[in-house]
Amino acid sequence: MHQDEPRAEAQDEPRTRILDAADKLFYDRGIQSVGMDELRTAAGVSLKRLYGCFPSKNDLVAAYLDRRDTRWRTALTAYVTQHAATLEDCPSAVFDWLHAWFATPDFRGCAFINSFGELGAxxxxxxxxxxxxxxxxxDYLTELARDLGVREPALLGGQLALLVNGAITTAAISGSPDAARDAGAAARALVAAGR
Amino acid sequence: MHQDEPRAEAQDEPRTRILDAADKLFYDRGIQSVGMDELRTAAGVSLKRLYGCFPSKNDLVAAYLDRRDTRWRTALTAYVTQHAATLEDCPSAVFDWLHAWFATPDFRGCAFINSFGELGAxxxxxxxxxxxxxxxxxDYLTELARDLGVREPALLGGQLALLVNGAITTAAISGSPDAARDAGAAARALVAAGR
DNA sequence: TTTCCTGGAGAACGTTCGTTCTCTAGGCTA
DNA sequence: TAGCCTAGAGAACGAACGTTCTCCAGGAAA
Structure with missing residues (x-):
């Protein structure tokens, strides 16, 4: 007799396997480059079950983006709250986290920017x-700017977002994580100037 | 008798028409979403001539990106040299030009970032x-930073590039050109801080 | 007029894709 | 054991793609 997993986990285990495979394949190669058949193989799931969990590829793409959104932002905020000793350290921590992400071997830019470029139209x-x-x-960065007691939190939040998005795309295209350092320095300068 | 165009122009008129159609369609909808047949129709050219000018879709994509690169950078530098009264105005002029671009009705982000997200892998x-x-x-922005007599031109150039790329993607996804204003303000602050 | 060449229109080909259908094996209930 | 339901494996289908091929009209050359 084999060991039984907990009921709830076993229930949506196929769904999770599909989403795991979709996350890896869609992010690595783009959405249109990955067929449902390859996805099925990677997930180790039958076509029938695949279409049972997600009635169409569009549904799977939506679920992929949704899960990636929460995971990405959760990881970012967790890192910042854990590694920033003071409020002043928060902006730097954001770009430290980005740097670590950029250095990941399978980093390939922002899934949302990539998807938008591919399918946004x-x-x-x-x-x-x-x-x-x-x-x-x-919203997160603006809240962070507000906590810093800066003169115009909405402006600084928007500028930090520009730096984040610019760093992600630059790192992806250049293939180097250095953009995170420049962005972090710029963020510190903007915070200092915004006081 | 109809009027003859100049020889050289008539020679590659089909090529230009193809590239014009490719530029519009590829930029508007992404590369994989546009088929060679639709391209042929839009260019008003036979399939035979299309494949005579560009032996494969890959070649056409390469030519599309190449022409867009030179056109985009030429337009940017021309605007800056024409609208910036002093050297100090150059950074602002860069983001003024971006703002005008973002407000264009068919603006859809950076063709290179979009193509990279779609096909880079x-x-x-x-x-x-x-x-x-x-x-x-x-290189252009770094040269600009150097001319401004800033302490670390390479750093400032990189940071301006981050702001440009961040503004482009943010404007594309948000659908608003406001990112250019925030980016311009950030650029001025960084220039002031880098002196 | 006949022949030859160019180029256009679009049919055709082979592949790939998203999605559905068929067939079958195996486990549960009676 | 007999009947039934589920689910897996993968064939099948219709559409769309990139690319090539066929056919034919029309102009230049002799």
Missing amino acids: TSQAVTSAARRHKEALL | TSQAVTSAARRHKEALL
């Missing part, structure tokens, strides 16, 4: 997912 | 085209 769902993600990032 | 040609484009932009 044809898929309203992708566009709004990207918009929600970037708005949530902006 | 599968096409070495697209990756290196994007890399060359961003490096050329970085």
Whole structure:
């Protein structure tokens, strides 16, 4: 007799396996480059079950982006709250986390920017997912700016978001994580100037 | 008898029409979403001539990116040299030009970032085209920083590039050109701090 | 007029994709 | 054991893609 997993986990284990495979493949190679058949193979799941969990590829893409949004922002905020000793250290911690991400071997830019560039013109769902993600990032950074007691928190928050997005795309295209350092320095200068 | 165009122009008129159609369609909807047949129709050219000018879609994509690179950077530098009264005005002029671009009705982000997100993982040609484009932009901004007599021109140039790329992606996803204003203000603050 | 060459229109080919359908094996209930 | 339901494996389908091929009209050359 084999060991049984807990009920709830076993229940959506296929769904999780599919999402794991989608996350890896879609992020690595882009959405249109990955077929449902390859996805099925990677997830180790039958086509019937794949379409049972996600009625269409669009649904799977939406779920992929949704899960990636929460995971990415959770990882960022967790790192910042854990590694920033003081409030003043928070902006630097953001870019430290980015630097570590950029140095990851399979880093390939922002999934939302990539998806938007690929499908934004044809898929309203992708566009709004990207918009929600970037708005949530902006909200977080604006809140951070507000906590810093800066003169115009909305302005600084927006500028930090520009630096984050610029660093991500630059690091992806250049293939080097250095952009995070320049961005961090710029962020510190902007915070200092905004007081 | 109809009027004859000049020889050289008539010679590659089909090529130009193809590139014009490719520029519009690829930029508007992404590369993989546009088929060669639709391109042929938009260019008003036979399939035979299309494949005579560009032996494969990859070649057309490369030519599309190449022409867009030179046009984009030419337009930027022309605007800056024309609208910046003093050297100090140059950074602001860069972001003024971006703002005007963002407000264009068919603005849809950076063609190179979009192409990279879509095909960077599968096409070495697209990756290196994007890399060359961003490096050329970085060189221009670094030169600009050097002319401003700043302490670390390479650092400031890189930071201006981050702001430019961040503003482009943010404007594209948010659908608003406001990012250019925040980026311009950040650029001025960074220039002032770098002296 | 006949022949030859160019180029256009679009049919055709082979592949790939998203999605559905068929067939079958195996486990549960009676 | 007999009947039934589930789910897996993968064939099948219709559409779309990149690319090539066929056919034919029309102009230049002799």
